[in-house]
Amino acid sequence: xxxxxDYKSEYAQKLVAWFRDAPLFVEETKxxxxxxxxxxxxxxxxxxxxxxxxxxxxxxLKINVEDxxxxxxxxxxxxxxxxxxxxxxxxxxxxAAGLGFYNSSMSIMALKANHGWSEKSEKQLIDDxxxxxxxxxxxxxxxxxxxxxxxxxxxxxxxxxxxxxx
Numbered sequence: 001x002x003x004x005x006d007y008k009s010e011y012a013q014k015l016v017a018w019f020r021d022a023p024l025f026v027e028e029t030k031x032x033x034x035x036x037x038x039x040x041x042x043x044x045x046x047x048x049x050x051x052x053x054x055x056x057x058x059x060x061l062k063i064n065v066e067d068x069x070x071x072x073x074x075x076x077x078x079x080x081x082x083x084x085x086x087x088x089x090x091x092x093x094x095x096a097a098g099l100g101f102y103n104s105s106m107s108i109m110a111l112k113a114n115h116g117w118s119e120k121s122e123k124q125l126i127d128d129x130x131x132x133x134x135x136x137x138x139x140x141x142x143x144x145x146x147x148x149x150x151x152x153x154x155x156x157x158x159x160x161x162x163x164x165x166x
Contacts, residue, residue: 005063007071012081015057015068019088022052024096048101052092090115 027044034041050056058065071078090111097107111117 005061005067007067007078008075009076011061011071012078014061015081015085016077016088018057019052019059019085019092022088024092024099025047025049025101046101048096051096051102052089059112086115 026049028045028047029042031040031042031044034037054068055065058068068082072082073079093102093107093111093115096102097104108117
């Protein structure tokens, strides 16, 4: 079991750097025989790098994950760094999946579980677009209507049937 450590200011910067600078891939050099050239050739293959995580960060510093969670909960400097690091992790997951280094389904699940991602149905997207159009239309109509008929302006409603304030 790793020993519990006290917080040091340098841990905040190290945490952000851990996620910000995490490589998407590692290069592996191999020697293979090419039938085409009838020679042994050196090739470089790109392999997925390990996903950056709080567990790996703690292990790298030889500390307990519980220490990191305690620091996050009790120290505003570390909490801010932790939040910034999670944005870098989100970006890392998007890039790793987009470049084909990680399974896209697994990456989507991780983004949904850890970063608040969700999918909208086509109906939700249409409804959202319709509400935006309706609100804009009512707002424009309300301004013109108010100029011409100020006494009736309270009757103009938004897409959610809430009265638009004068």
